[in-house]
Amino acid sequence: MESDRETIVIIGAGIVGVATAYFTVKKLAKKYPAEIRPQVILLEQCEPGCSASGKSGGFLARHWSDGTDTEQLAQFSYDLHAKLALEHNGSERWGYRPLNTFCAEIDRIPVMPAKQHKSAHQRTEAESVVTSIEVIAPRTHSSSSVTTMEYSGPGTPITSFDSENQQTSTHGSISVPDVGAVKEVAPEAVPWLKTSLVNKLRQVGDTTSTAQVDPLKFTRSLLAEAKGYGLKSIRGKVIDVADTGYRQPIIELSIDKGAGIGTLGELPDVLNYVDPSNAESISTKSKKLGTTKPYILLLDQGQDIPADKIVVACGAWATSCLRWEAFRDVSASQIPIQGLRVHYLLAKPKEQIPAQAVFAEINGTVYSGEDAIEIYPRPDGSVFICGEALDDPEMPPHNPFEPVYSKRATGRLKQIVNDVSSTLSFDMIQYGLACHLPVHAKGIPVISKVPSSKGLYIAAGHGCWGILNGPATGLAISELLVDDECVSLDLSSFRLDRWY
Numbered sequence: 001m002e003s004d005r006e007t008i009v010i011i012g013a014g015i016v017g018v019a020t021a022y023f024t025v026k027k028l029a030k031k032y033p034a035e036i037r038p039q040v041i042l043l044e045q046c047e048p049g050c051s052a053s054g055k056s057g058g059f060l061a062r063h064w065s066d067g068t069d070t071e072q073l074a075q076f077s078y079d080l081h082a083k084l085a086l087e088h089n090g091s092e093r094w095g096y097r098p099l100n101t102f103c104a105e106i107d108r109i110p111v112m113p114a115k116q117h118k119s120a121h122q123r124t125e126a127e128s129v130v131t132s133i134e135v136i137a138p139r140t141h142s143s144s145s146v147t148t149m150e151y152s153g154p155g156t157p158i159t160s161f162d163s164e165n166q167q168t169s170t171h172g173s174i175s176v177p178d179v180g181a182v183k184e185v186a187p188e189a190v191p192w193l194k195t196s197l198v199n200k201l202r203q204v205g206d207t208t209s210t211a212q213v214d215p216l217k218f219t220r221s222l223l224a225e226a227k228g229y230g231l232k233s234i235r236g237k238v239i240d241v242a243d244t245g246y247r248q249p250i251i252e253l254s255i256d257k258g259a260g261i262g263t264l265g266e267l268p269d270v271l272n273y274v275d276p277s278n279a280e281s282i283s284t285k286s287k288k289l290g291t292t293k294p295y296i297l298l299l300d301q302g303q304d305i306p307a308d309k310i311v312v313a314c315g316a317w318a319t320s321c322l323r324w325e326a327f328r329d330v331s332a333s334q335i336p337i338q339g340l341r342v343h344y345l346l347a348k349p350k351e352q353i354p355a356q357a358v359f360a361e362i363n364g365t366v367y368s369g370e371d372a373i374e375i376y377p378r379p380d381g382s383v384f385i386c387g388e389a390l391d392d393p394e395m396p397p398h399n400p401f402e403p404v405y406s407k408r409a410t411g412r413l414k415q416i417v418n419d420v421s422s423t424l425s426f427d428m429i430q431y432g433l434a435c436h437l438p439v440h441a442k443g444i445p446v447i448s449k450v451p452s453s454k455g456l457y458i459a460a461g462h463g464c465w466g467i468l469n470g471p472a473t474g475l476a477i478s479e480l481l482v483d484d485e486c487v488s489l490d491l492s493s494f495r496l497d498r499w500y
Helices: 015-031 071-088 113-117 215-228 282-289 315-323 407-420 463-483
Strands: 007-011 039-044 059-061 100-107 146-152 156-161 173-175 183-185 198-205 210-212 232-235 238-243 250-253 271-274 295-299 304-307 309-312 337-347 356-363 370-377 383-387 429-440 446-449 456-460
Touching: 007 015, 007 304, 015 039, 015 215, 015 456, 015 463, 039 304, 059 071, 059 463, 071 210, 071 215, 071 463, 198 356, 238 315, 309 315, 309 463, 315 337, 315 429, 315 456, 337 407, 356 407, 370 407, 383 407, 407 429, 429 463, 446 463, 456 463
Parallel strands: 007 039, 007 309, 039 232, 100 356, 309 456
Antiparallel strands: 059 210, 100 198, 146 156, 146 173, 183 198, 238 295, 250 271, 295 304, 337 383, 337 429, 356 370, 370 383, 446 456
16 A cells, blocks of 8 residues: 555544544645645554543543643643534534533441451452442531542542541542632532432532533544545554664574583674674565555554554553564653553433533442442433442453453442432443553653654553543644644653653
8 A cells, every 4th residue: 555645644543543633634634735635544453432432431621630741731622622512513413511510428338237347358249249228427527637639540539638648549640620619519419319328519510611522422423524534544453563764683693513502601602793684574575675655554454554654542552562663662661551441331311310420439338448430421311430440550452342341340330320329220221341541650641752763653541531632632643743843732741751
């Protein structure tokens, strides 16, 4: 697939890859006439939005990253979401709408509290199933002890205290800014929760600062718009990316046949340099000689795509590039990205729930003492519920379609939802699965060109804020691709070599 025109290949059709493709083809359409316009190819091994970009809550918050390295990115992208929705009728096509957001503190215990005397390590599987709950007395809090409210993991609410034992999150936390604006409201403000169980309810966002989208519809709608500008999409898995200007040197150890090999000291110290042009496989060598472009993508179905520029935007699978020849200068320490498995449910209640997102922390459970879930009603009447994240990130399966959910975790999530909301009872839940959020060890995504490369870029590791920050990330990478500089955002915090 050789073309005289410049070829840009984007690997990964999640929200970051699709947004990159959308803004790139749109910029190219304005800059070049059709006959000389660079071509853009989007590669995806499964389906658009098949992982976190299609299986997340789609929550947007303008100020929840204030005071962090992603503050500018989040605010810019939040506004960009509104602009895209206005431009492409997002309210109808992908359920974009502002909404009110609440943090609910709910206390509950199992009916048989005697079992709570056992330690977490002593519980059996049968004892780890909540069958019913009781209301317990609200706990008293000192007004001077609570100073800030934070959100960790995929949005899990935690409270920070003025003590040396301040709670922290394994994967970093996002502080809610302007604590004075977080107001306590009556439990009846969210009537679809079991208000008798709500110990405390705070409003942490309103229609001016929080919003939502259906992430799968958003991703696929943006992809449709990009195709209208000439984007070409190909289904295939990248096996390797060859660097046409690179010949790997080989060192040959020559051993005198007459020399003994009884000890290391008896081996002759002779190293011969082998010409890599002679050592390289005939197949790879011929492919490199047969193109004028700096890179060749080798796909699993035998297809080769010569390319001038390549963007890795495959979320939790971003570290796949470490095995590719062209990315030989990228180290694992520069992209410490893995998948955080989070479980989710989709419910369809009989009565539509208002535009109210709820972050609920449930204390006094029979499990580990505390659970946290997120509930997102959508304009189409469905309700997305997520939680039950594993404690540690993991490498996701090679095939994003492989089942990764835990039946036990999904069952726990169903039980919690059933306990805290009569509207979301068991019979309202349609199904439950899981996905891998691409989390960076530092809690900050990579949005960067690979230093010293001709045209390699990486955009991944956005964690729970991928849907929020996807559009701004895509715009930033498109500016690097088309104009060789990003003018919309300061990307210095997201450069590949920031940490190592």
